[in-house]
Amino acid sequence: MKKIKTYNAISNQGLDKFSRDKYEVCSEFSEPDAILLRSHKLHDEPIASSVKAIARCGAGVNNIPIKSCTENGIVVFNTPGANANAVKELVLTGLLLSARDVVGGIRYSHTLSEMTDAMAMDKLLEKEKKRFSGSEIKGKTLGVIGLGAIGASVANTAIDLGMNVIGYDSALSVEAAWRLSSRIKRAENLVSLIAKCDFVTVHVPALPSTIGLINHDLLSSAKLGMVLLNFARKEIVDTDAVITALENHQIDQYVTDFPTPSLIGRDGVILMPHIGASTAEAEENCAIMGAEQLIDFLENGNITNSVNFPTIRLERAEGYRITFANDNVPRVLGSVLSLLADLNINVLDMLNKSREEVAYTILDIEQEPNDELLSAISNVEHVFNVRTL
Secondary structure, three states: OEEEEEEEOOOOOHHHHOOOOEEEOOOOOOOEEEEOOOOEEEOHHHHHHHHEEEEEOOOOOOOOOOOHHHHOEEEEEEOOOOHHHHHHHHHHHHHHHOOOOOOHHHHHHHHOOOOOOOHHHHHHHHHHHHOOOOOOOOOOOEEEEEEHHHHHHHHHHHHOOOOOOEEEEOOOOOHHHOOOOOOOOOOOHHHHHHHHHEEEOOOOOOOOOOOOOOOOOHHOOOOEEEEEEOOOOOHHHHHHHHHHHHHHHOOOEEEEEOHHHOOOOOOOEEEEOOOOOOOOHHHHHHHHHHHHHHHHHHOOOOOOEOOOOEEEOOOOOOEEEEEEEEEEEEOOHHHHHHHHHOOOOOOEEEEEEEEEOOOEEEEOOOOOOOOOHHHHHHHOOOOEEEEEO
16 A cells, blocks of 8 residues: 555545545655645655655645755655646736726725615715726737746736737747637837836746846836736746836736735735635645646656656566666766576566656566666665666
8 A cells, every 4th residue: 555645625526536446645744655735745754665656636736845845856756737727817806806996886885884775885985996996908008028837828818818918038938839829919028028017917937047036127118107017926027026116106016816914905905815726626726736736646657747757758578677867977878778688587567767867667467576776776876766666
């Protein structure tokens, strides 16, 4: 039986993917085979040597120590796109709330609790409604920074709502490009984008290259009165820079899913309590995707949506399967194949992929591997993880 350790509340729809005849699922295992979590931080606690994989039910993996996981041969998965619709809908909510003073209007309406005369209330509301007037988003220009699953979905929906959309992504994949409407224009750089847009929304992961991406220098180039939306990660936007831009009237509003003490009660700020992916559907989708990825890896060695290992999938053939990971340097695969040949072991099928400093190989062989064979592969220079399935 393989053991799956869970952190946080994982949707039952995901947990039910683990068949009870093959898996035990519990939050108390000391030596699990894999971990399934949401936002729990693993940086400050030891990860058992038995762990072969970690699946994050969500897109961001900054709560997982990726570098040390890679060094220990632990494959880290995320679930890109599983919560894209939930986040997209909240971004659009924020967009509409910033265009029309809906929040102010709601607050004002609740101050009228002492009024009992309906006609008098109607007359008062007719007089006061101009305080909460806004503008329509149709015909306005939206800038989308980051065109992954969420950014592309936001951009396409904004087009459908009649907005002009300018997108920027320094690492746009072919797959992501196919998702985008042909009506979305491309910005050459962030300064060009932010200078032209009425609204700008950020959808990039928190990486060393993106921390503080929205800073004082960039916001000084913003179109006057611009609205900034951040439903990606808190660290991507420099809060002090936003406050300065609001005070200087360089930007009109900041809408974010990441409140901080310095933003509480500030004019021009709409705060939400980190609810971007907090829908039943998103939690189910993420849990199901995370569970299915762990199962396919533990049972077949296949890797999909990993943030530190290459994507690789090999259909099962007859025989027995071995997988191994190694430093991405020459001659390692050749050395393993030579070792198998010396032991008169026939290879039925094979696939090798690499990603940056890591290479990963799936081997289907004719005879059942024994401890001697696994030990011999482990002792090949630069190999750091071997499994038999």
